[in-house]
Amino acid sequence: MPAKKLTVVISQGQGKNPARRNLEEDIAAALIMDPDVDVSLVPHLYDMSRDHTGMLFLRSVPGDLVVLSWLYPRATRWILDRSDVSGQEGISLLKDEDADDEEEFQEAAAKDDDKDRVAAHRNGVPKRKIYCIDLRAASGSKPFLDEIRRIARENTVQTFDLMQWIQGTPKPQQLERYLHPDRMLAASKATPLGDEENGSATSVASPDLPEPTKRRWYPVIDYSRCTNCMECLDFCLFGVYGVDGQEHILVEQQDNCKKGCPACSRVCPENAIIFPGHKTAAIAGADGEVAGLKIDLSRLFGAPNAIELAAEERDAELVADGRTAVGLTVGIPKRQTENAAKPKDALDALMDGLDELM
Amino acid sequence: MPDELVFMMGQYAAKIPGDRSYAPNHLWLKPIDGGYQVGFTAYSVRLLQDVYFLEWSIDPDTRVRKKQSIGEIESSKALSTLYAPFEGRVIEFNESLLSDPSAINTDGYGRGWLFTFETDAELLDPAAYVKLLEAGWEDTQRMIKGQINEG
Numbered sequence: 001m002p003a004k005k006l007t008v009v010i011s012q013g014q015g016k017n018p019a020r021r022n023l024e025e026d027i028a029a030a031l032i033m034d035p036d037v038d039v040s041l042v043p044h045l046y047d048m049s050r051d052h053t054g055m056l057f058l059r060s061v062p063g064d065l066v067v068l069s070w071l072y073p074r075a076t077r078w079i080l081d082r083s084d085v086s087g088q089e090g091i092s093l094l095k096d097e098d099a100d101d102e103e104e105f106q107e108a109a110a111k112d113d114d115k116d117r118v119a120a121h122r123n124g125v126p127k128r129k130i131y132c133i134d135l136r137a138a139s140g141s142k143p144f145l146d147e148i149r150r151i152a153r154e155n156t157v158q159t160f161d162l163m164q165w166i167q168g169t170p171k172p173q174q175l176e177r178y179l180h181p182d183r184m185l186a187a188s189k190a191t192p193l194g195d196e197e198n199g200s201a202t203s204v205a206s207p208d209l210p211e212p213t214k215r216r217w218y219p220v221i222d223y224s225r226c227t228n229c230m231e232c233l234d235f236c237l238f239g240v241y242g243v244d245g246q247e248h249i250l251v252e253q254q255d256n257c258k259k260g261c262p263a264c265s266r267v268c269p270e271n272a273i274i275f276p277g278h279k280t281a282a283i284a285g286a287d288g289e290v291a292g293l294k295i296d297l298s299r300l301f302g303a304p305n306a307i308e309l310a311a312e313e314r315d316a317e318l319v320a321d322g323r324t325a326v327g328l329t330v331g332i333p334k335r336q337t338e339n340a341a342k343p344k345d346a347l348d349a350l351m352d353g354l355d356e357l358m
Numbered sequence: 359m360p361d362e363l364v365f366m367m368g369q370y371a372a373k374i375p376g377d378r379s380y381a382p383n384h385l386w387l388k389p390i391d392g393g394y395q396v397g398f399t400a401y402s403v404r405l406l407q408d409v410y411f412l413e414w415s416i417d418p419d420t421r422v423r424k425k426q427s428i429g430e431i432e433s434s435k436a437l438s439t440l441y442a443p444f445e446g447r448v449i450e451f452n453e454s455l456l457s458d459p460s461a462i463n464t465d466g467y468g469r470g471w472l473f474t475f476e477t478d479a480e481l482l483d484p485a486a487y488v489k490l491l492e493a494g495w496e497d498t499q500r501m502i503k504g505q506i507n508e509g
Contacts, residue, residue, distance in 0.1 A: 297405060299501065302383030302441035304425050 006152040007038045007061045011045040011069035011076070012192045013135075014215065020070065021192070026141035027068065027148075028181050036152045040178040041185065043194030045069055045076060046220075046276050047213040050083045054194070054210050057178040058085045064155050066090070066131040066148055075276035075285030076132035078220045082251065090131030094138060094147040115270075118248050119223040183208040217277065218254035219264060222285075225272035232264040232273060234331040235310070237318065240264070258317040263310035267333060307332060363484050365401060365491045372400040374488055375467055379481035381443030382490060386467065393449055393476040401491060403466045405502075406433040409459040414473075418450040424479075446477030 008031055013020040024041070031039035042054035045067070049055065058065075058080065065087065069076045077089065131151055138144065177184060184193070187208040194213040219232075219240065228249055233241040241264075242252030251257075265273040265283045274285040299305065304312070311332070315325035360376030374380075378388040384402040387394035398406070414429040422428060422442035429440040442448070451473045455461060461470040482490065 297402075297436045297438040298441075300384060300405065300498065301402070301438050302381075302425050302443065303427075303439060 005036060005038050006064055006066060006148070006155045007040070008066045008068070008148055009058060009061070010039065010041050011067060011071075012041060012043055012195075013070040014044050014047065014192065014195060016192065020135070023135060023141060023144075024068075025185060027144050028185060030141060030145050031148065032182055034149075034152075037148065038179075039181050041181050041188075041193055042178065043192070043210055043213045045071065045079045047194070047216050048083075049213075052194075052211065052213065053174045054178070055083045055085070057175045059083070060175060061085075062128070064090065064129045064131070064151070066133065066151055068133045068135050068144065070135050071276050072274075072281075072285035072287075073132035073134055074222060074287060075220060075274050076134075077130065078222045078274060078285075079276065080130065080132075081223070082220060085130070087126050087128045087130040090129035090151065092131050092133050092147060093150070094133055094143055115227050117224055118226045118228050121246065121248070122223065177208050177210065180208065184210075216254070217259040217275070218257040219251055220274040220276060220285075221249065221251060222272045222274055223248075225270045227270055227272075229269065231267055231269065231331075231333045235267045235314070235333070236264050237314065237323075237326070237330065258320075261313050261317050263313040263317075266306040266310040266313075269333065360484070363488050365488050367401065367404055367495070370404055372404055372491075373467075374399065374401075374484050374491075376484050378467075379483060380487035381481065383441060383443050385443050385472075387443070387475065387477075387481055388471075390474065393447075393474055395471045396443065396473050396475045397471040398462060398466055399487070400466060403463060405498075406431070406436050406438075407463075408434040409462045410434065412455050412459045412462075412472075414451055416448060418448065418473075421447050443475070444477045444479035444481075446475055446479065449474040449476060 010024050010028055012024055028039055028041060031037050040057065042048065042057065043052070058067075065085075067076055067080065071079070073092070073095075080086065133144065133147065135144070187206040194210050226249060228247075230249060233243070233249060238256045238258060239253050240251060240257045242250055244250050262275045262278050262280075262283050265271075265275055265278070271282065275283050276285055278284045307328070311326075311328050315327060318325055362376050363374040365372045365374060375386070378386050379394075380386055380399065381396075384399050385396050386399050387396050403409075409431060411432040412429065413431075416422065416428050422445065424442060424445045426442045427439050428442050428448065431438050431440055452471050455470070455472070459470075461468075462472075464470070
């Protein structure tokens with residue numbers, strides 16, 4: 001058996017943005033020639049169903065995996081997770097420069113966190129690593145290729161992994177196409193893989209191309225943040241959420257979800273619900289919650305709070321379905337009163353503190 | 359002229375003039391021909407401190423809903439979206455602030471006015487606004503403190 005190879009999967013963006021196409025193709029073309037790496041292309045992760053051959057292919061990858069996508073890494077990780085492509089979180093050194101500071105705060109916050117997260121109750125997560133990289137984190141293919149090669153080197157010194165047993169099983173024929181990224185690239189010129197809305201859906205399907213996908217919209221749960229509080233289950237009146245055999249929250253009926261509506265994400269007290277396609281970074285899975293050192297006085301100047309906004313968004317979808325708006329009367333969390341015990345300081349001390357920070 | 363009220367923000371005395379009305383989102387509304395002139399109260403300005411930049415996201419002469427977002431402000435201490443105080447119509451903006459917003463700090467109840475506004479909504483009188491400040495003060499401190507800790 002040849003030396004252990006690193007599998008790199010590029011999840012193509014939706015739509016035909018030529019800059020995005022070019023970056024995907026540049027990275028793939030460079031990696032096809034690389035002896036330490038197996039590279040494949042799949043349609044946009046979020047749009048692939050669990051049984052899409054691209055997802056089957058991802059599930060069949062036995063060892064360490066790098067997934068490049070036009071999504072925040074956290075979104076990528078938990079989209080994969082919900083289709084049972086799981087592993088330990090690989091740390092990529094390639095990230096948005098702006099994100100660095102937030103990252104430190106994140107880690108600091110995680111350490112003294114004593115909340116009971118759903119992720120802590122999960123067994124059987126494979127030891128292999130999954131590195132999720134955002135294709136928006138740098139420009140040009142070089143930083144991505146450098147990082148992939150760094151990960152590949154890190155990978156080759158690892159000890160033999162039990163997950164290796166899967167390797168060597170014959171690949172089902174339908175997965176064969178993912179082993180030939182060169183043919184796939186040639187066949188997909190100018191049209192993103194599987195993108196039915198933007199591709200010429202009527203053209204004869206090439207055996208080198210994956211089956212088409214449709215644009216989808218549904219919540220993705222980050223179980224490293226989720227505390228199983230069930231507020232989303234109470235709030236959503238469209239039956240999207242359910243519980244599994246261990247009484248853990250899950251997205252049960254994703255197709256009941258209302259396109260464009262992120263209301264449950266606003267209600268979630270842990271910011272654990274991701275809508276990867278939403279325009280607000282925090283909802284789309286970006287790390288961190290507060291930007292910079294400046295305080296946000298929007299609430300003081302009359303901003304509707306997250307709960308009001310969520311209720312408004314939900315009402316719009318209820319009305320569109322011919323149902324009655326319920327406003328703030330149903331499924332609204334009762335946690336607003338919990339903050340009373342925090343310490344109080346004089347404003348002057350606060351402002352002095354701010355001065356020192358600036 | 360009716361008495362001026364004062365609200366103590368720690369050591370700082372925020373003056374609340376008696377000659378005008380107020381909105382719960384910390385704006386004053388002073389009657390003028392055909393509507394009101396609207397500006398930041400001393401309470402808002404104290405929290406913002408030096409205003410660097412002001413931008414409106416709607417055109418003059420636009421009808422707005424209560425809490426509709428109408429602009430952005432950046433100061434030495436804060437960033438915020440600005441929202442319509444009530445349902446009504448924004449008539450025009452104080453153009454002089456767009457190039458130099460410093461009048462908000464130096465003369466917040468006068469030359470630092472933000473826009474003129476037409477509304478039928480019921481406004482707060484000075485005493486009611488001070489009562490609202492008293493009720494919200496602890497919460498405001500907690501909110502600011504919370505953001506500093508998180509940030």
